[in-house]
Amino acid sequence: MTSLGSPVDSTNGELTAERLSLGVAARLARYLQVLTQAKKEGKETISSQELSDYTHVNSTQIRRDLSGFGKFGKRGVGYNVDSLVSQIRKILRTAGQHNIALLGAGRLGTAIASSEIFADHGFQIVAIFDADPSKVGSTVGGQTVRSMENLDQVVGEEEVVVGVIAVPNVAAQELADQLVAAGVKIIFNYSEALLQVPPEVTVHTSSPAVDLLYALYFYLT
Amino acid sequence: MTSLGSPVDSTNGELTAERLSLGVAARLARYLQVLTQAKKEGKETISSQELSDYTHVNSTQIRRDLSGFGKFGKRGVGYNVDSLVSQIRKILRTAGQHNIALLGAGRLGTAIASSEIFADHGFQIVAIFDADPSKVGSTVGGQTVRSMENLDQVVGEEEVVVGVIAVPNVAAQELADQLVAAGVKIIFNYSEALLQVPPEVTVHTSSPAVDLLYALYFYLT
DNA sequence: TAGATTGTTAATCGATTAACAATC
């Protein structure tokens, strides 16, 4: 929606240090999601039109976004899925491994821990916490649930960059405060609570209903 | 990202039949999410700046979006939360009740059925289905889990407009096909599978990792 | 009144798209 700087300039074939615009970064991340899944499903090449069908982004826009960073496609064929995944990861600088702490070992937390949605994109859940003493020590998604008291230590030692909050609304703010105190800079909020955080911390609130309202509007009109 | 038509024109104070642009509709839905929660938390008024803090949309943009439909705010005070919720619901034509069918009574399905994320926005889960006979008949989120065989009938009788798929990847396409056959036009996909559907059906795939990649990019740069 | 915040303008910038030559 807003725009910080121009897309990366790569007239010399190399990535410059310039920041991507918000729109480009958001779209690249979406392409990456589809490509990652296409790869898992055994697809070797994909056309801009196919990518468009899955992402709802115009195919010209996709080619334009990609061609700004290099000539990744083959005319008449499309893009190699494998190589495009690597290229976009490089562009988004998220080629490495990033560590996540999951807060909440309830139904939602368990569902998240057991899924591959994060792992597929290089996010590793390195620790699961719960405030409920009866849950501490149990195993969820292959991990032992820890007590909240260990949060600070784990965030520091494991270099956790993202905290995922999967608890009821009433408990969310308290956990957000603890994450902030521990030094986490990105919070992914699965509760509906409006979280108060310092300006240097980014909160992303999951909002399936928003997407649904949006889809419904275009269905109804 | 793309744009279909101009924002609604309301020089006469009434909503015209014109479609909102994709961007405006998406932002209005986001405002609605925050407003709905703010209302639950007892907030009576909210300023464009506060809305901006929660949605990451520029405050001028917010005032501009809203002023296109009427003068909803009070200078020096802000917007009345209650009345703004009603106004946006009217603009998005989602003031009514809409029925959802949930497919999958596993961990994720149970978490969704037990939460209020959909109910808060007028979406009612009217039926839960599972292909596993051992789950059929059990109670999840106050509802009895039904057999997939009843899908067609329920969709027709209950006027289901949205199908939510909360099953493992391998089962997702089969369920999408059944939803399409039953006449559902909007599918909310919590699996990672790339779903094939006819053009008149809209698929929205949940993608927390995409949002995370995006947030991470701006954190890293 | 004084302070705060809306509603609106005007200017800029980026996003979007059709179209098509290039080329695999």
Place this chain on the structure above:
DNA sequence: TAGATTGTTAATCGATTAACAATC
């Protein structure tokens, strides 16, 4: 070769934002 699809141009349109008068 013939068909398909990329890469790129050029033109348009919408989004974004600072700034500020209006006004609660």
